[in-house]
Amino acid sequence: MSASFAPECNEVKERYDTCFLKWYSEKFIRGTAKEDECEPLFQKYKTCLTKALKDKGIESMIEEARADNKENDVEFMKPSSGAKCKYNSQEDPRSQLISV
Amino acid sequence: MKIFSARHEYNYSWEEVSTNNWRKYCPWNDKAEHVIGVDVLSRSLDKSTGILRTERLITCKQALPSWLKSFFGSNDTSLVYEVSYVNPREKSVTMCSQNLTWSELLSVQETVRYTAGNSPGKTNFDQTAKIIALCGGWQKIKNSIEEATVDRFSKNAAKGREGFERVLAISREAFAEQCRQQKLVA
Numbered sequence: 222m223s224a225s226f227a228p229e230c231n232e233v234k235e236r237y238d239t240c241f242l243k244w245y246s247e248k249f250i251r252g253t254a255k256e257d258e259c260e261p262l263f264q265k266y267k268t269c270l271t272k273a274l275k276d277k278g279i280e281s282m283i284e285e286a287r288a289d290n291k292e293n294d295v296e297f298m299k300p301s302s303g304a305k306c307k308y309n310s311q312e313d314p315r316s317q318l319i320s321v
Numbered sequence: 322m323k324i325f326s327a328r329h330e331y332n333y334s335w336e337e338v339s340t341n342n343w344r345k346y347c348p349w350n351d352k353a354e355h356v357i358g359v360d361v362l363s364r365s366l367d368k369s370t371g372i373l374r375t376e377r378l379i380t381c382k383q384a385l386p387s388w389l390k391s392f393f394g395s396n397d398t399s400l401v402y403e404v405s406y407v408n409p410r411e412k413s414v415t416m417c418s419q420n421l422t423w424s425e426l427l428s429v430q431e432t433v434r435y436t437a438g439n440s441p442g443k444t445n446f447d448q449t450a451k452i453i454a455l456c457g458g459w460q461k462i463k464n465s466i467e468e469a470t471v472d473r474f475s476k477n478a479a480k481g482r483e484g485f486e487r488v489l490a491i492s493r494e495a496f497a498e499q500c501r502q503q504k505l506v507a
Contacts, residue, residue, distance in 0.1 A: 222343075222344050222347050222359075223344070223346040223347055223356065223358065223359035224357065224358050224359075225358055225359075225360050226357070226358035226360055226378065226380040227358075227360075230360075234360070234361075237361075238343075241343070241361075241364075242340070242343060242344065245340060245343065245373075246336075246340045249366075249373060249407075249409060250336050250339065250340065250409055252371070252409055252410070254366065254371075255368075256366065256368075257364065257365070257366045263361070263364060266361070267363075270360055270361075270362070274378075279378075279400065279421070282400070282402075282421045282424075283362065283378065283402060283421070286402035286419055286421055287376070287402075289419065290402075290404050290417060290419070293404060293406075293417045294374070294404070297372070297374075297406035297408075297415050297417075298367060298370065298372055298374065298406065299370070300370045300372075300408070300410070300411070301411060302406070302408070302411075302413070302415065304415075304432075304434060304447070305432050305449065306415070306417030306418075306430065306431075306432040308419065308430055
């Protein structure tokens with residue numbers, strides 16, 4: 222799996238990722254998952270990550286993005302969903318539309 | 322504003338694609354050196370719908386064209402916030418991403434969807450990105466910034482697909498090998 226942006230979290234992240242991938246492929250995808258079995262390992266990884274995010278001052282940026290994503294949560298947590306992500310902010314009415 | 326869009330059909334089942342999507346940026350992918358970190362910020366399973374929601378922070382490191390450095394500075398590390406929704410009943414993965422870095426100058430909003438194909442063993446991939454330069458000033462400069470971003474985006478997208486094909490192939494081979502080993506033991 223991939224590395225963490227915080228090298229000190231790599232070891233615990235790897236243990237979590239391995240657990241998650243096994244759970245995802247063997248239970249979640251087959252529809253037999255009752256709960257996220259890797260949650261305890263995730264909490265350990267999260268403790269490390271949260272500290273690193275704080276130290277690097279990234280937390281507030283993430284909070285803003287999270288708020289901006291609210292509409293997508295509403296749309297894609299529905300049993301049957303649309304096809305495109307939407308955001309409230311940062312529309313410029315003067316912009317021109319060019320398709321590539 | 323510029324729109325980038327791409328479509329592709331993978332010759333792998335939705336189950337294989339959606340599983341390997343989590344290790345798209347593992348060492349098996351030799352085409353994504355610009356992705357240096359992938360962190361899970363949160364993950365939750367909605368018991369009523371069965372939908373898995375995951376927030377990730379993607380860390381990229383890629384040199385900028387020198388003329389762009391005057392706008393963006395010399396920092397070549399950028400962060401992307403991604404929220405994904407896996408619906409195992411509908412067989413869909415939807416990933417919504419936006420840039421965290423340089424967000425006062427540029428907005429890049431991406432949607433990626435993996436859905437089960439029309440025939441078994443196939444998966445559809447749909448990607449759209451909306452790129453908007455936000456800095457005030459001349460339209461000409463904004464246009465150049467958007468064009469450079471679309472160019473970079475489409476190159477990364479092409480490499481991303483190539484790299485992911487490799488991850489899927491190696492994964493299938495590793496799985497087959499594991500089955501052979503188990504048969505030998507049994």
